[in-house]
Amino acid sequence: MSSFILLFVCLLIGMLLRRVPAFPAATPLALNQFVIYISLPALALLYIPEIELHRELLLPVAVAWICFGVSALLFGSLGRVYGWSRKLTGCLILMSGLSNTSFVGFPIIEALYGESGLKIAILVDQPGSFVALSTVGIAVAAAFSKGEASAKGIVKKIFTFPPLLSFFVALAMSLLGLHFPDALKDVFQRLGSTVTPLALVSVGMQLRVERHSKHWRFLFLGLAYQLVLAPAIIYGLYAGLFNARAEIVQVCVMEAAMSPMIAPSIVAATYGLKPRLANMMVGFGLPLSFITLVFWYWVVSGF
Numbered sequence: 001m002s003s004f005i006l007l008f009v010c011l012l013i014g015m016l017l018r019r020v021p022a023f024p025a026a027t028p029l030a031l032n033q034f035v036i037y038i039s040l041p042a043l044a045l046l047y048i049p050e051i052e053l054h055r056e057l058l059l060p061v062a063v064a065w066i067c068f069g070v071s072a073l074l075f076g077s078l079g080r081v082y083g084w085s086r087k088l089t090g091c092l093i094l095m096s097g098l099s100n101t102s103f104v105g106f107p108i109i110e111a112l113y114g115e116s117g118l119k120i121a122i123l124v125d126q127p128g129s130f131v132a133l134s135t136v137g138i139a140v141a142a143a144f145s146k147g148e149a150s151a152k153g154i155v156k157k158i159f160t161f162p163p164l165l166s167f168f169v170a171l172a173m174s175l176l177g178l179h180f181p182d183a184l185k186d187v188f189q190r191l192g193s194t195v196t197p198l199a200l201v202s203v204g205m206q207l208r209v210e211r212h213s214k215h216w217r218f219l220f221l222g223l224a225y226q227l228v229l230a231p232a233i234i235y236g237l238y239a240g241l242f243n244a245r246a247e248i249v250q251v252c253v254m255e256a257a258m259s260p261m262i263a264p265s266i267v268a269a270t271y272g273l274k275p276r277l278a279n280m281m282v283g284f285g286l287p288l289s290f291i292t293l294v295f296w297y298w299v300v301s302g303f
Contacts, residue, residue, distance in 0.1 A: 014206075067097055103195065133261070139157075223284065
């Protein structure tokens, strides 16, 4: 319960700090940069070396990649048909394609399915959502930010993205069977735990409810895919086509149904991809997801 309270408290704090003159307009940018350069790399170094690599992890890992791929196809096609701006299309692909599989997902999955479910959720998040954001997510952000981007420029942005560099280090350690000492793990855990409060305070400082905003219909489209269509796709594939065991189906569908991932909103803001829409998706997606998650829990409980 404390995890959910933290989410809303941090959003509220951000909205209140926006009215405090002592906090400059550039505060969200500074918070975002700390998350990208410090907090996210710390999470990779904390979790990835501890993951045991085996075949069964492929289905949980694939969740984020499938959801992001379908998001790119769907919103990329809609953008071309309706003549959306590249920044709008990029924002919808980025924000709708990745779920909050860790800071919202972990406490929910642990509460519903225990430690065994949490282990599956970590696979959905770290080699799944986390790496997808660090690679194809950055590629989309770079390609849609300022018109056509060169392949060389996109590759450079991907391989200079701090979380991805730390992931490569952590993955090498996992393959070699190396582990950090407990003291360093504690440091990484403390640094990684700053992602949620800092990112949500940043979102709150930029979140504005504008009744006549042109973003409302795009917010609806993005959240409809994120909270309804994406988990339906995962359920159809994993329960039907792949015939996965019940626990994997349940955890993967629930993780796919989580609210939009917080980190992509930071990436969207960094690359100028409709940051207001990105923040609206995080701010409104959180409470709405608690309603849709009840529905998906009912669906997968019968599997």
